[in-house]
Amino acid sequence: MSTMPQLLSHVDPEISAVLSGELERQRNTLMMIPSENYASLAVLQAQGSVMTNQYAEGYPRQRYYNGCRFMDEAESLAISRCKELFGAEHANVQLNTGASANMCAYYALLNHGDKIMAMDLNHGGHLTHGKDINFSGKYYNFVSYGVSEKTEVLELDEIRELVKEHKPRMIVVGASAYPRVLDFEKWHAMAAEAGALLMADISHIAGLVAAGVHPSPIPWCDVVTSTTHKTLRGPRGAIIMSKEQYAKQIDKAVFPGIQAGPLMHAIAAKAVCFREAMGEEFRRDQKQTVANCKVLADVFVKRGFRLVTGGTDNHLLMIDLENRIDGKVAADHLEEVGIVVNKNMIPFDTRTPVRPSGIRLGTPALTTRGMKEGEMETIGGCIADILANPESGEIKDRVKSEIAELCAAFPLYREAETAIAV
Numbered sequence: 001m002s003t004m005p006q007l008l009s010h011v012d013p014e015i016s017a018v019l020s021g022e023l024e025r026q027r028n029t030l031m032m033i034p035s036e037n038y039a040s041l042a043v044l045q046a047q048g049s050v051m052t053n054q055y056a057e058g059y060p061r062q063r064y065y066n067g068c069r070f071m072d073e074a075e076s077l078a079i080s081r082c083k084e085l086f087g088a089e090h091a092n093v094q095l096n097t098g099a100s101a102n103m104c105a106y107y108a109l110l111n112h113g114d115k116i117m118a119m120d121l122n123h124g125g126h127l128t129h130g131k132d133i134n135f136s137g138k139y140y141n142f143v144s145y146g147v148s149e150k151t152e153v154l155e156l157d158e159i160r161e162l163v164k165e166h167k168p169r170m171i172v173v174g175a176s177a178y179p180r181v182l183d184f185e186k187w188h189a190m191a192a193e194a195g196a197l198l199m200a201d202i203s204h205i206a207g208l209v210a211a212g213v214h215p216s217p218i219p220w221c222d223v224v225t226s227t228t229h230k231t232l233r234g235p236r237g238a239i240i241m242s243k244e245q246y247a248k249q250i251d252k253a254v255f256p257g258i259q260a261g262p263l264m265h266a267i268a269a270k271a272v273c274f275r276e277a278m279g280e281e282f283r284r285d286q287k288q289t290v291a292n293c294k295v296l297a298d299v300f301v302k303r304g305f306r307l308v309t310g311g312t313d314n315h316l317l318m319i320d321l322e323n324r325i326d327g328k329v330a331a332d333h334l335e336e337v338g339i340v341v342n343k344n345m346i347p348f349d350t351r352t353p354v355r356p357s358g359i360r361l362g363t364p365a366l367t368t369r370g371m372k373e374g375e376m377e378t379i380g381g382c383i384a385d386i387l388a389n390p391e392s393g394e395i396k397d398r399v400k401s402e403i404a405e406l407c408a409a410f411p412l413y414r415e416a417e418t419a420i421a422v
């Protein structure tokens, strides 16, 4: 290797152009998929670092590789910060994805074929909560619960009846598309009554939980899994937290049970993310995320759109398009004007996942960008205009320039030109 720095733009102009293109796309569009966010430059820097060059199978001070002094320091910092941030007794920070976190949690605490209850994917759950085409549905005996048809909310009285009937070994609480608060204390009471383990998957709401804007599952759950890149605003990756009594089982399930060499660059970036999440600015942003989402919800309701559950208490909301157009067409029209949202099934949807009845959108990334209530009024109005007139070129042109103006007024990664897009 030459001693001269070999910049990406010289080594691989094609991938360099992809990175530059993606940076510009992020700068010039509104990221409203609620599971996405903009990691800080510090997180990006740690993730794109020399920490990627070293194997570190094992755990701090118990490695199967030499050369791990700084790996140990990074992972120990990530673990202690994660525990402090969430008030957890135990944390494993080696998980590569939310799916692998859930796989490891089941593997640690259950046996093949055990019965688990979790939220139906079509009502807002997740693939790894028992979908038949996923490992979870193949290796465990999942029974789904869903929201009430009348309220579209998770009604614990209804779910308790199912729990009594099915007697699961574990109950999973957590969702990918649920706009209301999860009262973990009540879920704990229900699980305890049934003698079931309680696991929370807080991937979507982890940032809100860390900031005290959403109740914490930590006192009430045996095990808590989460991704680190959604509201938590860290690198793409995941964690498992648990009561101390499960620490050994969890760690053994992660390594050597399911994973081998941990992604140490991602672990260093998780440590940075946890530190940032302890700060006042992060807490302010999480409160603002929820406040922004409520304003957005009010705009849609005033403009005559039906929201699943009628509104939101967290960082996301779901619009039922009521067959005016389907969710895919709506998301495509919005992307044309620079607004990126998800097509999404709504509870009791009669359409398919590829052409569902709804869209899912949220405010974490807009809030990271510094946007507040006033901008939400503008953006909500723009979205409503497009959804109400999807074929109008005139409206599209007007909205496109409004979105471009907003993106310019809330610039992204200003200082990052050389750090990222080289």
Ligand code: DSN
Binding pocket: 035, 098, 126, 176
């Ligand atoms: N892909 C995540 C989300 O968008 O909610 C869940 O895995």
